[in-house]
Amino acid sequence: MEHQYKISDPQVLKVVAHPLRVRLLGLLRSEGPATASELGRKVGESSGSTSYHLRELFKYGFIEEDSEQRDGRERRWRARHRYTSWDAVEMSGTDEGREAVKIMHLRQAEMVGRVMEEFDLGEWPGEWVDVAGMSDYMLTLPAAAVHEFKREAEELLTRIAARYAGDPAASLVSVWYGAVPRSRQEEEEGR
Structure with missing residues (x-):
């Protein structure tokens, strides 16, 4: 997996800023290769919906087919990069760029909220409960x-x-x- 995907086109940033695509890409990065059906079950979407969004992520270079782990009938996908980045100053030079960065910032905040919501204090030992949280x-x-x-x-x-x-x-x-x-x-x- 490559380290980083640096985006310079606001349209490409908007592609990955879609709420479901952000989640799918995050899952592929954190949990490894998966099929559309596996991802659909994790995010509560149909495999048809996740397949469509995975094809969009593939089209713009965010993910690739995992040929090492073929799953017979269904493609397995993996992330191509550990991180996605963009130059906010460069992007903010146009209305479209400002809009794309704003949308992406909101998606990042939503993701933080989702992770915090899913964190169950009762499932972790005290040492993890002590260090978890935000300031x-x-x-x-x-x-x-x-x-x-x-x-x-x-x-x-x-x-x-x-x-x-x-x-x-x-x-x-x-x-x-x-x-x-x-x-x-x-x-x-x-x-």
Whole structure:
């Protein structure tokens, strides 16, 4: 699997921003190859619906057929890239690009909400319950400071993942970070 798929076309970003496609691609990335029927059962959709959306993801290079694990009658699909990225500044140069980035940001937030909703505290030992969750901070920072945070967070996660690779106590973990400047009106109103 390649590391990253960098998108520069707003139309391609819109293709992957479809709610079901985001989920399907995420499942293929996190759980590995699957058929349309298997994915349909996981997301509560018909195999016809998932097949259509998988073909769209294939058409735009997000997934590929997994020829190593053929399932007789049905194709198995796998993700081609670990991550999808785009240059928000470049995309924001057009109305279509701004719309595509906005839609994708909303899909990312929906995904975070879905993962948090599915997390059942009763199914995990205390050590995982202790570290799971989210924090939010309201800070007054320049864009350069947020960029520094992003870069250092990525470096730290890369080092930690390498250090704990192969640890038998490890689990697949979703780690998020994000920052969005607040409007001047929100700042003035103290929200």
